[in-house]
Amino acid sequence: MISLAGRDIMHAWGKFVFTGLGLGLLIGVTLSMAGIYRGMIDDAKVLLDNSGADLWVVQKDTLGPYAEPSSVYEDTWRGIRSMPGVARVANVTYLTMQVREGQRDVRAMVTGITAGRPGTPGWPPYLVAGRQITRGHYEAVADIAAGFKLGDSLQIRRNHYTVVGLTRRMVSSGGDPMVFIPLKDAQEAQFLKDNEAIRQQRRRTASNSMFNPPGAPGLLEAVIASQSTNPFVNAVLVQMKSGYSAEDVAGSIRRWKHLTVYTRGQMEEILVGKLIATSAKQIGMFLAILSIVSAAIVAFIIYTLTLGKIREIAVLKLIGTRNRTIASMIMQQAVALGIIGFVVGKITATLFMAPIFPKYVLLEPLDSVRGFFVVVAICLLSSLIAIRAALKVDPAEAIGG
Amino acid sequence: MAGNGIRIQGVRKRYGSGDTAVEALKKVDMQVAPGEVVGLIGPSGSGKTTLLKCLGAVIEPTAGRMILGDEVIYDDGWKVRDLRALRRDKIGFIFQAPYLIPFLDVTDNVALLPMLAGKPNAHSRKRAMELFHPLDVQHRARAMPSQLSGGEQQRVAIARGLVNRPPVILADEPTAPLDSERALAVIRILNDMARKFETAIIVVTHDEKIIPTFKRIYHIRDGVTYEEAGEGRGFE
Numbered sequence: 322m323i324s325l326a327g328r329d330i331m332h333a334w335g336k337f338v339f340t341g342l343g344l345g346l347l348i349g350v351t352l353s354m355a356g357i358y359r360g361m362i363d364d365a366k367v368l369l370d371n372s373g374a375d376l377w378v379v380q381k382d383t384l385g386p387y388a389e390p391s392s393v394y395e396d397t398w399r400g401i402r403s404m405p406g407v408a409r410v411a412n413v414t415y416l417t418m419q420v421r422e423g424q425r426d427v428r429a430m431v432t433g434i435t436a437g438r439p440g441t442p443g444w445p446p447y448l449v450a451g452r453q454i455t456r457g458h459y460e461a462v463a464d465i466a467a468g469f470k471l472g473d474s475l476q477i478r479r480n481h482y483t484v485v486g487l488t489r490r491m492v493s494s495g496g497d498p499m500v501f502i503p504l505k506d507a508q509e510a511q512f513l514k515d516n517e518a519i520r521q522q523r524r525r526t527a528s529n530s531m532f533n534p535p536g537a538p539g540l541l542e543a544v545i546a547s548q549s550t551n552p553f554v555n556a557v558l559v560q561m562k563s564g565y566s567a568e569d570v571a572g573s574i575r576r577w578k579h580l581t582v583y584t585r586g587q588m589e590e591i592l593v594g595k596l597i598a599t600s601a602k603q604i605g606m607f608l609a610i611l612s613i614v615s616a617a618i619v620a621f622i623i624y625t626l627t628l629g630k631i632r633e634i635a636v637l638k639l640i641g642t643r644n645r646t647i648a649s650m651i652m653q654q655a656v657a658l659g660i661i662g663f664v665v666g667k668i669t670a671t672l673f674m675a676p677i678f679p680k681y682v683l684l685e686p687l688d689s690v691r692g693f694f695v696v697v698a699i700c701l702l703s704s705l706i707a708i709r710a711a712l713k714v715d716p717a718e719a720i721g722g
Numbered sequence: 723m724a725g726n727g728i729r730i731q732g733v734r735k736r737y738g739s740g741d742t743a744v745e746a747l748k749k750v751d752m753q754v755a756p757g758e759v760v761g762l763i764g765p766s767g768s769g770k771t772t773l774l775k776c777l778g779a780v781i782e783p784t785a786g787r788m789i790l791g792d793e794v795i796y797d798d799g800w801k802v803r804d805l806r807a808l809r810r811d812k813i814g815f816i817f818q819a820p821y822l823i824p825f826l827d828v829t830d831n832v833a834l835l836p837m838l839a840g841k842p843n844a845h846s847r848k849r850a851m852e853l854f855h856p857l858d859v860q861h862r863a864r865a866m867p868s869q870l871s872g873g874e875q876q877r878v879a880i881a882r883g884l885v886n887r888p889p890v891i892l893a894d895e896p897t898a899p900l901d902s903e904r905a906l907a908v909i910r911i912l913n914d915m916a917r918k919f920e921t922a923i924i925v926v927t928h929d930e931k932i933i934p935t936f937k938r939i940y941h942i943r944d945g946v947t948y949e950e951a952g953e954g955r956g957f958e
């Protein structure tokens with residue numbers, strides 16, 4: 322038996338291909354949305370992976386340092402370093418801000434890292450060009466996605482930093498590229514005020530009799546000095562010795578230091594379950610809407626194509642074609658449309674949408690396989706309306722009268 | 723194969739019930755022998771189309787008896803379970819318009835019927851090709867329907883009606899869209915094919931150009947058939 326669906330498609334291939342192209346663009350957007358969702362999760366995991374930490378010690382009762390502000394005294398690390406199971410610790414600060422290079426601004430997550438050597442928690446684990454930070458001030462390592470080059474001069478607040486190294490896939494959970502600078506500079510950047518604000522703060526402090534009592538001339542200077550420094554970091558990153566349970570080490574830090582400690586699993590839950598939860602829901606809604614729109618389009622197209630063949634269907638039924646042959650023809654056409662659409666969509670998403678999209682789009686092969694079966698299922702369901710219309714055609718319509 | 727052609731005895735068809743019932747066929751008696759072409763003539767609303775639908779096993783008569791070849795297909799109820807298979811294997815249809823499947827070429831339009839009956843593709847196409855020479859469309863075997871003239875399309879439709887060698891062919895105004903010359907050519911072909919394949923052919927028509935060609939004519943008026951000898955010119 323010849324394939325009626327195949328012959329019909331070949332006969333009107335232009336109609337099918339152009340319809341498939343249109344549907345393919347829609348499927349491409351759908352696959353890209355799924356890729357954006359995967360990219361967000363991957364960004365969150367990459368952020369945690371690249372920090373090199375097993376535990377995150379943050380301000381008590383906060384979800385810091387990524388989901389909520391967190392302040393921990395900068396010398397807290399000393400006590401943590403001496404606890405059982407702790408191999409290495411490092412202070413870290415995170416500040417998402419506009420970084421200026423020449424005439425352009427780039428949204429970036431400025432990360433303050435302690436002096437050390439590669440492998441220190443918080444350091445970029447690898448570079449694609451240049452070197453790591455070796456000086457205490459005014460050097461930076463930037464993610465390549467920021468668009469900076471080696472030797473570029475970046476302005477963060479009032480200070481200028483020279484890009485000495487470039488790294489890759491070092492991004493915040495929001496997808497902003499990371500720029501690493503020395504910790505002291507980052508601490509200063511978090512609290513740096515303009516000169517007028519500093520003068521105003523000093524005037525206010527001097528006018529307060531508690532800070533400037535008669536007969537205690539050194540107190541005002543001491544208070545002003547404490548106001549001008551930032552003794553806080555956002556978190557202490559902890560690497561553990563092998564053979565220790567993360568939960569046990571985290572438990573003892575919580576108990577002895579009165580701080581909140583998150584393990585890798587808990588931090589992932591915060592990032593994926595809380596920080597990007599709303600975005601994930603939005604994308605989920607978009608996926609659902611796009612799926613419904615795709616189904617409606619396929620249903621409409623197949624229904625229209627079927628209505629255009631009512632007389633032929635009546636003749637086919639009159640000359641003895643079984644209902645299942647006609648239903649199969651319509652279903653095959655719907656599936657063919659879906660396959661054309663999926664191939665176009667996959668190519669569009671992979672070659673055209675993902676590379677130019679500002680956020681990281683992760684197109685996982687398994688998602689594509691799932692997407693393919695969902696498209697086929699949607700096409701099969703969408704063809705039911707047309708099949709119903711075709712099966713209702715009376716073979717007597719082929720006979721005049 | 724052809725057996726006794728087709729015999730219809732006392733066929734009635736009523737639409738609706740009660741006060742709104744319409745008796746479309748009151749008493750239809752017909753007999754067409756194998757190899758014979760008869761005309762079925764009647765004014766609009768006389769019941770021609772209803773009779774054609776009953777004969778074509780598309781709608782069920784209310785009462786009567788229909789015998790196709792040697793098989794009783796209707797006797798106050800269908801005696802055949804699979805009406806689709808009956809239409810496919812035992813009844814050929816030729817319509818006013820050719821109604822060829824636009825996405826199949828000429829050969830596959832004709833070969834489709836044996837294929838639907840489960841015959842192998844090669845066998846079905848061979849059978850279709852055998853009909854093309856007598857119908858003079860052998861040179862258009864690979865053409866698509868849209869590439870054919872009206873006369874060629876109608877000849878292909880005739881081939882489709884004949885391909886399964888049915889004992890009866892129902893032709894519904896097959897010459898309506900054709901000029902006199904082509905209309906007569908179609909009737910000549912139908913006569914030739916009827917003789918060649920021993921098929922009984924019933925031609926429903928209003929076409930006065932072809933009425934004189936029938937040896938026997940059935941008139942239908944108000945749901946009742948009357949037999950009349952035609953001028954009998956035929957195409958001997």
